[in-house]
Amino acid sequence: MGKRTLVPIGPYHPLLEEPEFFKLYCDGEIVKEVVWETGYNHRSIEKICESKTFEQVFYVVERICGICSTSHPFAYANAVESIPGVDVPIRAKYIRTIIGELERIHSHLLWVGLAGHFLGYNTVFMWAWKYREPVLDMFEIITGNRNSYAMFTIGGVRRDIKEEQYPQLEKLLDEFKPKLDLITGAVMDDPVLHARLKGVGVLTAEDIHDFGAVGPVARASGVDIDVRRDDPYAAYDMVDWKVITAQAGDVFAKAEVRLLELYESISIIRQCIEGLKKEKGGEIKAKVKEIPPGIGIGRAEAPRGEVFHFVKSDGSNSPVRHKVRAPSFTCIPTFRRSCVGGTIADAAISLAAVDPCYCCTERMAQVYNYSTGKRIMNAAELIKLSQKRTEEFKTKFLKG
Amino acid sequence: MGLKEKCFKKSLWLFHFSAGSCNNCDIEILDCLTPKFDVERFGMKLVGSVRHADVILVTGIVTRKTRERLKEIYKQAPKPVVIVAIGACACTGGIFASGYNFDGPVDKVVPVNAYIPGCPPKPEAMLAGIMKLLNKI
Structure with missing residues (x-):
């Protein structure tokens, strides 16, 4: 092992929105190892959820992440509704x-802008964020807030999309399409971006399987997974759309997948508006009296990949256990393959390419006795316990 | 003219500190920079180091791990410096106040000059808040 230099990025760094700490161990220009330190943003959400009622948890999980603030309630709704079978x-x-697809549009545009910003291509940043604004305005018209929408509830949604809002929504999509063409053109046809991004931060399909990465990151490496198609929820099996994949696995392929997904989102929203017109005057909320004891599992495809929620109910009005696994949790460790072996200059965009969301991912793995302050279990012991429990579940449920 | 008036008379440079937020306020702060709101017309811009900053924008609850960092950042900032708590979490703790990792709202750790509540506050509200604060100084 030669001499290594440590290049610290963070926890407060101009490039980073959120507090997180990367240690790049470098030999000259080449990154040899990446260590990621976390825990700055941990807000104990799972524990807070256990003290709220099932209805209130929606507003907590919405605030896990401000960018994908519909995907968490979406997965949570799927989980809770699966217990009584609503x-x-x-x-x-x-x-x-x-709502889910509008969010995908705003989130992917945000990523395109930030990726441009990381490359020093601020024109794309300004364009993408400028054209994101009408989408946020649309959210404000429909839901009353720009970012945290509070639309979901158990058994349906809290607010209806009114008939006079259909033309506004259609107008938004009509106006957005040429702007999306512009941004897509600016990224896909730019020789500078081709030269900068192709072959950088490559993840093969094997890497994706090793780390269990999901979402656009996996799809850009040719792994064809999408919860919306594989385990359809909401109206995704009632509309016509296709999963976008690319083969190269580099940063350019990830940008390509995200940009082309936006076209699919536009088409899905258009079909949903047609569906709403047919379902005129329909109910928007099913009556749910109580959540019986049981275990609920919910999945949803967030802009960054699969969100997983686990809810355990004992028949009372609040969950006994609530577990969240955000897509970034599996996407972020792929840094170890995409950054290592590249130069320091490529590290930033390789990190940014998976669209990491640290506030979704933050977790703590320790068990303390609160009154004595004594540590009962540490992370390694918890992992062991988890593996043991998984084996138990496997023998219990997968036998037949 | 006192030192304070002299310091805050010209273009303000902002430093963004995310203590333990959900990204919501952070992207709204970035939104202020983009063409629709364009905070740079007031001469404000985000800077990378707190040593260049006149204003520190703090978002999110202060967690146990960021508490010391916030104090350190405040120590490094050239005085006088204005601290603005942005969002419900920074002002009071908001929805996360009952969590075990919550270590007080921002004003328990460093002195706060202005509070901009909202979850998240709209970019207009942030602009209005900072302008109001400037006129008061």
Whole structure:
């Protein structure tokens, strides 16, 4: 092992929005190892959820992450509704899908802008964020807030999309399409970006399987997974769309997948508006009296990949255990393959390419006795316990 | 003219400190920079180091791990410096106040000059808040 230099990035660094700490161990220009330190943003959300009622948890999980603030309630709704087996009205399904896809548009545009910013291509940053504004305005018209929408509830949605809002929504999509063409053109046809991004931060399909990465990161490496198609929820099995994949696995392929997904989102929203027109005057909320004891599992495809929520109920009005796994949790460790062996200059964009969201991912793995302050279990012991429990579940449920 | 008036008379440089936020306020702060709101017309811009900053924008609850960092950042900032708590979490702790990792709202750790509540506050509200504060100084 030769001499290594430590290049610290963070925890407060101009490039980073959120507090997180990367240690790049370098030999000359080449990154040899990446260590990621976290925990700055941990807000004990899972524990807070256990003290709230099932209805209130929606507003907590919405604030796990401000960018994908519909995907968490989406997955949580799927999880809770799977316990009593609620039939969500069709109109509510369409509204949920519209909100989810609008969010995908705003989140992917945000990523394109930030990626441009990381490359020093601030024109793309300004363009993408400028054209993101009408989407946020649309959210304000429909839901009353720009970022945290509070649309979801158990059994449906809280607010209807009114008939006079359909033309506004269609107008937004009509106006957005040429702007998306402009941004896509600016990224895809730019020889400078081709030269800068192709072959940088490559992840092969094997790497994706090793780390269990999900979402656009996996799809850009040719791994064809998408919860919206594989395990359809809301209205995704009622509309016509296709999963976008690319083969190269580099940063350019990730940008390509995200940009082309936006076209699919536009098409999904258009079909949902048609569906809403057919479902005129339909119910938007099914009546749910109580959540019986049981275990609920919910999945949803966030802009960054699969969000997983686990809810355990004992028949009372609040969850006994609530577990969240955000897509960034599996996407972030892929840094170890994409950054290592590249130069320091490529590290930033390789890190940014998976669209990491640290506030989704923050977790703590220790068990303390609160009154004595004594540590009962540490991370390694918890992992062991988790593996043991998984084996138990496997023998219990997978036998037949 | 006192030192304070002299310091804050010209273009303000902002430093953004995310203590333990959900990204919501952070992207709204970035939104202020983009063409629709364009905070740079007031001469304000985000800077990379707190040593260049006149204003520190703090978002999110202060967690146990960021508490010491916030104090350190405040120590490094050239005085006089103005601290603005942005969002419900920074002002009071908001929805996360009952969590075990919550270590007080921002004003328990460093002196805060202005509070901009909201979850998240709109970019207009942030602009209005900072302008109001400037006129008061």
